[in-house]
Amino acid sequence: MEKAQLVFVPAPGMGHIVSAVEVAKLLLTRCHQLSVTVLILNHSSINSKVHSYIESQRASSSIVSTRLRFIDLPKDETELFSFFSFVNSQKSHVKEAVLKITQSDFVSSVDSPQLVGFVVDTFCALMIDVANEFGVPTYIFFTSGAAFLGFMLYVQKIYDEEKFDPTELKDSDAELQVLSLINPFPGRVMPSAMLIKDWFPSILDNTRRFREAKALIVNTFLDLESYAIESLKMPPVYPVGPILDMGSDERNTRKEIMRWLDDQPPSTVVFLCFGSKGSFSQNQVKEIACALEHSGHRFLWSLRRPARPGLLASPSDYEDPQEVLPEGFLDRTTGIGKVIGWAPQVAVLAHPAVRGFVSHCGWNSILESIWFVVTIATWPLFAEQQFNAFEMVVVELGLAVEIKMDYRNDSGVIVNCDEIERGIRCLMKHDSEKRRKVKEISEKSRRALMEGGSSYSCLGSLIKDVMDNLS
Ligand SMILES: *[C@@H]1O[C@H](CO)[C@@H](O)[C@H](O)[C@H]1NC(C)=O
Ligand SMILES: *[C@@H]1O[C@H](CO)[C@@H](O)[C@H](O)[C@H]1NC(C)=O
DSSP states (O other): OOEEEEEEEESHHHHHHHHHHHHHEEEHHHOTEEEEEEEEEEOOOOOOOHHHHHHHHHHHOOTGGEEEEEEEOOOOSOOSSSSHHHHHHHHHHHHHHHHHHHOOOOTTOSSSOOOEEHHHHHGGGGHHHHHHTTOOOEEEEEEEEHHHHHHHHHHHHHHHOOOGGGGGGGTTTOEEEEEEEOOOOEEEOOOOGGTTTHHHHHHHHHHHHTSSEEEESSOOOOHHHHHHHHOOSOOOOOEEOOOOOOOOOOHHHHHHHHHHHHOOOTTTTEEEETTTTTOOOHHHHHHHHHHHHOOEEEEEEEEEEEOOOOSSSSSSEOOOGTSOTTTTHHTTTTEEEEEEESOOOEEEEEEETTTEEHHHHOOHHHHHHHTTOEEHHHEOOOOTTTHIIIIIIIISSOEEEEEESSTTTSSSSOOOOHHHHHHHHHHHHTOOOOHHHHHHHHHHHHHHHHSSSSSHHHHHHHHHHHHTTTO
């Protein structure tokens, strides 16, 4: 019998929704007295891919599916400029939906289970206001790492105390002493998200609200970020990861890519992929192509066309990639290389032919590469990726090699062929210390989720925390 229910408010993007649903399923699997309603904010980033994912979840016949529901919130007439003002404008829709589901159970018309809390995305902390109206606590689901969570709280604190301005550090040698990092943090890897003047005040407002949460659920695990996790005391942090999306990406292109990988010898391929929003100018594409050709390594390259202002919000696939590649490149690399558009990243990383991953260092990509023991070469573009590159990888945890740590997609800088080639050679080297370390942490990531593992136990504590809210 269901006694308690949680309301989830994920940010309206594929990655965020998938991670939130995976967390919900973990909770439901472990606690049979719980049900979850996921509210889908109607934002322009909700595309057909998200819809089909949600449909597949609705149609699922897993044992938790009867306790997992989705509600699509209505669309507002006005398109708002900033994401945070969009979230703010959605509060009334969220309130209305929650009123409905708490008044009566619309499926069985028996008394609905007691509402015991909200689980809201990193970017939706403003929804705490709605939870407060219902008199229930909020849990923030933080979809990046614990060290970055510590960094955000730190930036907000020094802004409030001494009007800290991150843009002043952008190109400087100055360093910050961040509690969640062992090493001093160099200003030049200041994450791009902190440098957008129009956003900074809203990011600070959003981050201040983290402190009002009952707890933070973080997609990480103790063995990966023990230092950062221990530095975060209030509110309590539950590291329950790695939470991975093992199969929401089903497309026809996948078969052909997998067939190509099947034909490559084990552990020989470098995979280049820069996330759903990542792309490069034609000049940069030429340098990457040059580096791949010179390195002589086998490669699988997800090459995307930059978003065209006013037309498409996200990068798309080229009809013919030859239009941006050096002349004859595809012919000269036939057999050892393959240029593709969108990539089924998890399936590729899981393939035994793949050895190295040139990555933008999105947090999910980092967790996936660890899980499948694929070493990363860092090439961050925007958001918090520079921070992740620095943390993981190059300095803090020694798990990756560096192509760039301080690259920004809006800088106009071109990374040259030699520099990329050096990074790729280093990435693909045999007997590397980094690979040994990645293997070790990979085993720990798998163990963390098993019964008795750290994330398994933290999830248990989180459930207890949630069920303690029952009156
Ligand atoms: C969400 O917005 C789109 C575009 O305006 C609309 O077609 C769709 O019906 C909306 N969904 C809901 C549940 O209102
Ligand atoms: C950098 O990437 C972000 C995220 O996709 C995008 O919004 C922005 O327009 C990009 N900037 C440039 C100059 O390409």
